[in-house]
Amino acid sequence: MPQLHAQPYDQNAIGFYFESAEEYGNRAKKNRNANGDPVEEYEIQFIDGDDIDGALAKAWGVNQVNIGGYFKACDEWEDYQKKIFIIGVGEIGCGFDPEDVHPEEFDVDLYHVNSMKELAEQMVDEGLFGDIPENLERYIDMDAVARDLAYDYTETEIAGETLVYRVS
Structure with missing residues (x-):
């Protein structure tokens, strides 16, 4: 306490x-x-x-x-x-x-990643662009994807932890 x-x-x-x-x-x-x-x-x-x-x-x-x-x-x-x-x-x-407050009232999607680039990598791995053949994966510009994500997502630090969030 x-x-x-x-x-x-x-x-x-x-x-x-x-x-x-x-x-x-x-x-x-x-x-x-x-x-x-x-x-x-x-x-x-x-x-x-x-x-x-x-x-x-x-x-x-x-x-x-x-x-x-x-x-x-x-x-x-x-x-x-x-x-x-x-x-x-x-x-x-x-x-x-x-x-009478409930955190679920706030429409916040929270991602436990250290950077926008890490979020981009996670989303690509999870199929953001569909199935990508292995021989083409290295051609995806993760920095560009991260910059695009930054329009809708925000990076913050809470209690020493870096997080990325989006308001739904």
């Missing part, structure tokens, strides 16, 4: 670390500033955890209102779902309901 920090906007208050929405809620209720007043507003910061969860926090725009949905997604989603969300929201700019 990721570790986050609640940094008070109140300069007379001290923040706290937490690892769940429940822990955040309990600690926030008890937190007081130097004058004994309750602390009401926090900036939520990702501190530690898997890189994918850090990227998810950034795309999610984690704050004190939507933190429950973020922790639920960290706990329940597979990494590929997190990547689709990060692309859908963080790169494409789709909106979402933090209390």
Whole structure:
């Protein structure tokens, strides 16, 4: 589970670390500033955890209102779902309901390749141009195919992994 920090906007208050929405809620209720007043507003910061969860926090725009949905997604989603969300929201700019979001809502086709050229090679191998005789395979310009694919596909990096995606 990721570790986050609640940094008070109140300069007379001290923040706290937490690892769940429940822990955040309990600690926030008890937190007081130097004058004994309750602390009401926090900036939520990702501190530690898997890189994918850090990227998810950034795309999610984690704050004190939507933190429950973020922790639920960290706990329940597979990494590929997190990547689709990060692309859908963080790169494409789709909106979402933090209390009821499903990564499948974002029409993103995800390819685990390191470059557009690798995607071109994969697609040719899978029959993009039909069956190609072996003696002609070496004449296909994979760089040109990759350039053509770049009109519909985008290369990105998420949590240190290069991916190529297309919006369906």
